[in-house]
Amino acid sequence: MSTLVNSDWLPISLPLELSADVVHVVRLKLDLPLEHWLPFSDVLSEEERQRAARFRFDEPRRQFVTCRGTLRKLLGSLCRISPNAIEFQYGPHGKPGLMVRQADSRISELQFSVSHSGSLGLIALSVGKAVGVDVEEFSPAVKHHQLAERYFAPPEAQELKRLPAELQLSGFYRGWTCKEAYIKALGTGLSHSLSSFQVTIDPARPASLCHIDGKPREPDRWTAMALDVGARYAAALMIAEPNCRVQCWDWSVT
Numbered sequence: 001m002s003t004l005v006n007s008d009w010l011p012i013s014l015p016l017e018l019s020a021d022v023v024h025v026v027r028l029k030l031d032l033p034l035e036h037w038l039p040f041s042d043v044l045s046e047e048e049r050q051r052a053a054r055f056r057f058d059e060p061r062r063q064f065v066t067c068r069g070t071l072r073k074l075l076g077s078l079c080r081i082s083p084n085a086i087e088f089q090y091g092p093h094g095k096p097g098l099m100v101r102q103a104d105s106r107i108s109e110l111q112f113s114v115s116h117s118g119s120l121g122l123i124a125l126s127v128g129k130a131v132g133v134d135v136e137e138f139s140p141a142v143k144h145h146q147l148a149e150r151y152f153a154p155p156e157a158q159e160l161k162r163l164p165a166e167l168q169l170s171g172f173y174r175g176w177t178c179k180e181a182y183i184k185a186l187g188t189g190l191s192h193s194l195s196s197f198q199v200t201i202d203p204a205r206p207a208s209l210c211h212i213d214g215k216p217r218e219p220d221r222w223t224a225m226a227l228d229v230g231a232r233y234a235a236a237l238m239i240a241e242p243n244c245r246v247q248c249w250d251w252s253v254t
Contacts, residue, residue: 012249015077016125018110023126023239025133026249027229028070030063031119037062040069043076043083067114067121070251074123079107095187113184120229130240132184134177138232144172151179151194152201153211159201170203173234178207178224181238199224207236 009027016024030037041049048068055061069083075098076083087099098110109128115121118137125131145168148157156175163171178199183192198211207226209219223244227235237246 009248009250012251014074015080016074016249018078018125018127020127020129022245022247023124023129023131023237024247024249025227025237026070026074026123026125026251028066028116028121028123028251029119030066030116030121032062032066037066037069040065043069043072045084063116063121067116067123070121071112071114071123074125075110075112078110078125091187093187093189093191095184095189113181115180115184115235118233120233120235122227122229122235124237126239129244130185130187132181132186132238133227133235134180134184135227135229135233135235136173136177136180138169138173138234140169142169142172144169148172148175153195153198156198156201163202167203170234171201174203174207174226174236175199175201177234177236178209178226178238181224181236182209182222185238185240203234209238 012026018024041052044052044065052061052065055064072083072086075086079086088096089099090096098107111126111129111131113124113131113133115134117135120135122133122135124133145160148160152160152175160168160171160175179194182197182199183189186192196213197209200206200208200210207224209222209224212218221240221242223239223242225237225246227237227248229235
């Protein structure tokens, strides 16, 4: 399995040049004033606007509107259609994908993954390969050892305990984001047992998909990547193809 070192985050220029050998990751700032994030609602569908209105608090509403609006703008620029015209379809476990019509065969292989936490969002885009991305804001209150014992494979929970105390919180989030990114790429959601596969826990080591129960050679076909998105955050990318090149972009709203 191939592990790549993160690229610099460059200012984005639309439309992105998609190709089969490059996966794009776009970083979004979500701690925006109202006048900057509210216009994203103009490109949402009526169902999405209703969904946004059901959030009781501004923070999750802002996260949803900004991430979904940005996703629509990215996909619209790639498909050369209005962001409002983008239609989504959903897999059996809720993974979103593009609704592709016969005339849109040129973008039929476009896949994406979205994640947000705290004041950051991430969108990953690929052509012809499954991709999953996850970002998590650190919470010092998280009961990381209890969660690891419950959800991680036993060797991962043991690896976490062996880490120096000052690395255990970041080690937990390294493992959690890699696991979330993997099941997002598969499209199985939490119906897929997090203990049925193993990833690197030590944040000082490169990210890696180490083991999958019953599939000893399967990790070799995946690229894993830990994304450096900023202090107090962990993020990971999983791609169902080895040796993928990744380009990282910053989406700025002014």
